[in-house]
Amino acid sequence: MKIQNPFRLGLFGGLGVLVAVGIGTTVGSLATILTYIGAALFLALGLDPLVTWLEKHRFPRPVAIITVLVAVLGVLAGLVFAIIPVITEQVNRAIKTVPGLIGGFIDGTIPENIQKALPWVDVNGILTSIQNWAKTLDFTSIGGGVLTVGIGIATGVTGAVVVLILTIYFVSSLTNLKRGLYQLVPASKRPTFIDLSEQIASAVGRYVIGQGSLALVNGVLSFIVLTLIFPLFGLPISYSALLAFIAFLGSLIPLVGTISGAAVISLLVLVFNGSPSVIAVAIYYIAYMQLEAYVLNPRIMAQAVKVPGAVVVIAALAGGTLLGILGALIAIPVAAAILLIINQVIVPKQNDL
Numbered sequence: 001m002k003i004q005n006p007f008r009l010g011l012f013g014g015l016g017v018l019v020a021v022g023i024g025t026t027v028g029s030l031a032t033i034l035t036y037i038g039a040a041l042f043l044a045l046g047l048d049p050l051v052t053w054l055e056k057h058r059f060p061r062p063v064a065i066i067t068v069l070v071a072v073l074g075v076l077a078g079l080v081f082a083i084i085p086v087i088t089e090q091v092n093r094a095i096k097t098v099p100g101l102i103g104g105f106i107d108g109t110i111p112e113n114i115q116k117a118l119p120w121v122d123v124n125g126i127l128t129s130i131q132n133w134a135k136t137l138d139f140t141s142i143g144g145g146v147l148t149v150g151i152g153i154a155t156g157v158t159g160a161v162v163v164l165i166l167t168i169y170f171v172s173s174l175t176n177l178k179r180g181l182y183q184l185v186p187a188s189k190r191p192t193f194i195d196l197s198e199q200i201a202s203a204v205g206r207y208v209i210g211q212g213s214l215a216l217v218n219g220v221l222s223f224i225v226l227t228l229i230f231p232l233f234g235l236p237i238s239y240s241a242l243l244a245f246i247a248f249l250g251s252l253i254p255l256v257g258t259i260s261g262a263a264v265i266s267l268l269v270l271v272f273n274g275s276p277s278v279i280a281v282a283i284y285y286i287a288y289m290q291l292e293a294y295v296l297n298p299r300i301m302a303q304a305v306k307v308p309g310a311v312v313v314i315a316a317l318a319g320g321t322l323l324g325i326l327g328a329l330i331a332i333p334v335a336a337a338i339l340l341i342i343n344q345v346i347v348p349k350q351n352d353l
Contacts, residue, residue, distance in 0.1 A: 021347055035326060040166030042330050045201050047072065047171050065172050147222060169319025192345075203332040210300045211252060211329075217296060218249030218258065218288070222265075225284055235280050238272040251292075254328055255316045258289055311335050 026032070047068055054064035170177070178197065185193045223244035226237040236241065245263045250261020262285035270278040312332055319331025 008167070032159070035167060035323065036162050038330065039326055040163045040170055042204065042333075043163070043167045043208070044170035044174055045204040046212070048174055048201070049203075049205040049209060051171065061175075062172075068081070069168060069171065077311045092193075104253055154192075196341065196344060200333075200337040203336045203340070204226065207333045211254065213249035213300055214292065214296060215248045218251040218261075218292070219244050221288065222247040226281070230277070233280075236273065237269060237277055237281070239268070243268060246256060252329070258292060262286075262289065311339070 013163070024051075050068045051061065051064045052068060055061055059067065160250055182190060182194050182197070221241060226240035230237050246265055246268075247258075247261050250257040250264070262282075266278055266285065267284050269281045312335070315331040315335035316328050319329075319334070320325030321327070323330075
């Protein structure tokens, strides 16, 4: 027995390690799928308050679910159709411009014009460096890189479709999923678990609606300012619908989304419209970021999740490091859920000791 016990202990310990490694490998292989499921469940919890609101206004739940989904899909379709004409126009313009650019470089017109406009720049030296660099290019690796980018884009589109389908399923069956989860908890602890779960789900839903509201405000104000106000002062802005859409998408990301979107928009305005317009756009977004930080965000998010500012920053940074943009999106409601569990479960237990 003295010989067998250590052997059994080592055997079971080794089997435990193998099982743990197998579970870790499986989770790693399913990381993409688990990310899709987490994103879809997050979106479903965000849409559920809208469904509940419609139910309170005498909508049957199936009709409320269909109404919310149709509205969301309609908004997404409208945004996509607003972008497609811009992209098509830019591609056609680029295709028509390429032959002229090639001819201008061949006959020396373009380098000569650049040299006249920028006499302090050694245009010929730059062109020679570019030609030497082009000779060293490995077109096989470039083709592989292009193929990798294409596969990445296709994977992203496929993931978006999968998340959309899962979101529709989760929204329609969220009540049944909750009921099934609650039945797995012992009856003695079930009321407390249900209460905490409903509070967490409600906090997640309010957060999604709050962040979406901030993004909608930024997108609508950007469209109004760039389309209507700036042209009145002789500062036309090209592709205002596309720029407003970029502002909307940027504001969906906590903390750094608005400033990142503003930087991208300012760069595009500089390319499309030049320096006078980009200065005005930069000033507008600096003013808007102050408005969002000190007026809009506190008022909207105070009704959504009650999380200290330091925790918000730490959670967003940690979530972004672990899961990228998705992690940054879900980090704040996860932090709110953890604080809720600490305040309602751990602290009362510690007070009873």
